[in-house]
Amino acid sequence: MRQADITAAVERTAVVVDEHYVFPDVAARLAALLTDNLAAGRYAAAPDPRTLGALVTADLQSLNGDLHLRLKHHEEELADRDRDPDDDRMVHLAASTMGGISRVARLDGNVGVLEIRPYLFPPQLAGDAMTAALRLLGGTDALLLDLRDNLGGSPDMVALVCGWLLDEPTLLHTMYDRTGEPVRQSWSAAWLPVPAYGAGKPIAVLTSARTFSGGEELAYNLQHLGLATVVGERTGGGAHPRIGFRAHPHLEVTVPVARPVHPVTGTNWEGTGVTPDVETPAAEALDVAHRAVLARLGTSPERAAA
Template identity: 45%
Template sequence: MSTTIIDEALDLLCANYIFPAKATEAAAAIRARRAAGEYDGLDEEILAARLTADLAEVCADKHLRVRIRDADLHDVLTHDEMAAAYREGLRHANYGIARVERLDGNVGYLDLRQVAEASMGGRAIAAAMELIAHTAALIIDLRKNRGGAPNGVTFWTSYLFRDDETHLNDIYDGPSGRTRQFWSLAYLPGARYPDAPVFVLTSDVTFSAGEEFCYNLQALGRATLIGQTTRGGAHPTQFFPITPTVEITVPMARSVNPVTGGNWEGTGVVPDIEVPAAEAFGLAYRRALEHVLTTPAPASVLAEARAALAGPEA
């Protein structure tokens, strides 16, 4: 069984990885280790971890992983079955939106754990943005965000710009050799949020599409990032089942930011204000409340902001 897993993993790697030369080098190294008996007698979980570590030794790519599949995916093997499981998972996760509310002082707060495909999560995203549309500042909490879909990043962040003239990101696709541009959208359901300050919270868990969210806004000067340097994965991937219980995720593309010309692969996104992740919300909330006090808000809102500033959270 281990031979089948290794052979299939390496075939998928060499056929799809965004950096073909690295794929060939990594495959040769793993075949040499197999010939030396290094994978003999390993169960699936240990084998998957070893293969992931050995791939990282050559490729240093945090999206490139061999791993055990979730138990509820063991019978999900075809493309259509995987798409259906993804849709169902998004629905149960509320399309990544864990919490949305108006905080005291008229500050909006979004706790976003996953970036959903825009075609699936668009209505939920629009509803969340409608709830914070009239706030004076916005905190977007990505400290537990582990990624998602690039077009979901485009949908979310388009709300933070006035029109469709903001170039957000490019993604180079290895198999086709094409580069796709991502721009802010011309139409969005509900009101935009183009002017009020935005604070984005980060941690060393923030990953992939969550990092793109951060990186794009930082590069465009549209948000202040507060927290820890993110995990460092900038290569969109595809999942391939090897067996009902083992899969490989292979990066097939790479992000190219139109402002910086680079991305966050391996380095992570460095916040504008670096503090422990647990302290990021308090600092962002204080900054947001201080901004509210500079606005011509109603007296009741200003009083609320002053009271919140005096409280423990800020």
């Protein structure tokens, strides 16, 4: 990379973070860190945008470990405007992954499985696919919600799934901006074109260290509203919604601009992840959760398989 391009990208990143990051005090420190590192020549030897992005991302995450705060490399050239370049990719991914509905199955004992990956796509992209899956699962006696390979997604889709599992509209979180003012509330969906799942049925959410962002929100909500047992591994710990800014034709500054606060815990999963109720390796979580919900149904794996 030319030094002029490196300087422009790092300076743009520093300004965007300083002006928009959800924690203003950390933002100022990060902007100063990038500026000092630029002057010290930390980035001067970056041979390409990918390497520069990795160097700057390491610095951005060095103070508080916010995994949503990045200088993200894109193979395709970004549009010459500030927008989320993931928008077009999400449309394609939703169409090519059946709206994120990776698996719908019925296990022994009439236990349903819903695997959602790679993302909880927005309802306008995947609402029909999701409600079709929920309709198929409506007659099961217990549910395993598999989020082990879920990398995030739409709070509105989280609200849709929660609406299917809750008996009435329920506050999921309040979003606060960098000034500390509440800017938005998220409630579970008040109505769906499928019957509600039914109160009291055993539900387990499967997680892994890869589970992130919107997948974590769904697991966190169901856990702390007392609807589900979380089985698996501690999740990645990314709670803050972010927006994207173009810093270079192939580099996007992703900046968290708000923080959700859950009404039960008074906090969120940022930096800590979702702690499983039953900790087990992700590869074993499905079997462990299946046995657990069968026990709650009063049967054994042997009887269920008979």
